[in-house]
Amino acid sequence: MKINTLFTSILMLILLSLTLTGCGFKDIDKRNFVLAVGIDPGEKEEYVKVNLKLAIPNAEKTKEVRDFTVITEEAKTIAEAVRIIKSRVDKEIDFGQLKTIILSEELLERDLQSVLDWFIRRRDIQQISYVALSKTDTINILQLSPKGEKIPSNNILLTFSTTGTKSSYVTTVQLYQLRRALVEKGTDPILPIIEIVQEKFRVNKLKIINGEKENMLDLTPEETKLFNSIFNEYKMGTIVIEGKLYFIVALDKMKTSYKLVTNTEKPYIKYDIIMKGFIEESETELKSESLPKYEKVTSKNMEKRVQNLFEKLQEAGVDPFGFGLRYRATHRGSKEEKMEKWNAIYPDIEFRVNVKAEITGTGIIE
Incomplete structure (x- = not known):
């Protein structure tokens, strides 16, 4: 009896599978x-x-x-x-x-x-x-x-x-x-x-x-590279340092964070960047004992570049970093009220960029 039931079930499954061929596949x-x-x-x-x-x-x-x-x-x-x-x-x-x-x-x-x-x-x-x-x-x-x-x-x-x-x-x-x-x-x-x-x-x-x-x-291509480095925390990019010293830093680490402060007379955004890398190329001879000097030069150079990028975005009236989204999430009021306040704040907000660069080596064996 059980064997007949099993055969009947298998037969029914086979018949059902044949009907599936016309389902639009x-x-x-x-x-x-x-x-x-x-x-x-x-x-x-x-x-x-x-x-x-x-x-x-x-x-x-x-x-x-x-x-x-x-x-x-x-x-x-x-x-x-x-x-x-x-x-x-x-x-x-x-x-x-x-x-x-x-x-x-x-x-x-x-x-x-x-x-x-x-x-x-x-x-x-x-x-x-x-x-x-x-x-x-x-x-x-x-x-x-x-x-x-x-x-x-x-x-x-x-x-x-x-x-x-x-x-x-x-x-x-x-x-x-x-x-x-x-x-x-x-x-x-x-x-x-x-x-x-x-x-x-x-x-x-x-x-x-x-x-x-x-x-x-x-x-521009250089601005795009800088944007990706800080927006996506891209860890495999390079930073070109120009001035009295000219060298290229290959990034191993990029970490960013920022704080939006609006409860002061002059609202500002404190943007912190931690980067780590090594010198990949240089036009002059670099010494390992001078790494603190190179780190300071890199930090100041990056601070200026990021500051210029933020101010360019601000002047154009665009906010790809989502600063306005952070403002909406941390302030009370209706959506319309918060956006009106942010649109009034953003054109005059101050950017305070702080970069801490760590250079692990000059890329050569002494």
Whole structure:
């Protein structure tokens, strides 16, 4: 009796499994995998141009899979453009492998949150996808296939994910981080700028976007490197010390903290930086017994640079560090009242930067 029941159960499971084949599941060979998306403003007003970079599967395992195609469509919304693109391909479009979203700088003149709305709502698009900004049409970025790239768009992915190169010039912004900065009051969004130089990608600049779109600021490569060092506490960067002494400090440690003081006649932000490293290069001979002197020079040099960066951000009216967010979290009142007070305080607030540098060696054997 028990044996008959067991056989009946197994038979029922087999019959049920056969019914699952028609649930909308598509085989891999019936899918077009989207590796990157570029969004440009359309030729018509209020329209968007959507560029999808699709991978072309290759059956030969020994051959590098570098084949891809870029399909472009213009519509009033991203969703509509994607549906039109679906009518132009023979396979289901799959966004599960989408890792890079590139936005045209011209889109910043619009409501960026509404542009990102489609990406946020799609359940098959990962919220950890990387977002970058292009000063030219995004299709130029998508169509580039640098030598040595084995998988389409892999160069961009390796750059932003730091699984390949690691550089203090590269700023990483993921989709969820960008949306959070756009929605949250008291902090401003940032976006890395991606460019094409000699058939290669270059990412060494940063754009800071004011939440109200009143002001925007482009940082130079050196300012971007400094920003990443203190904002992300990047530990593998370098600091160039210029003046009577010229040497380069390779960082092993970077720790930052700050205190927002507003209950005084002159509000200020006390920003503390602890850094540790060794001298990687120098134009003159350096002595190990003079390390305290080099540490003092490094501290003063860094204090001046960070002070200048903060004042530049303040003058431009942008707050990527989220000082306003800290103010909202530590003061009473409604959201509107606190933001009004902070907007009145920030243009005149004083920055007091204190850097403690520790240099472990001159990088040579004496």
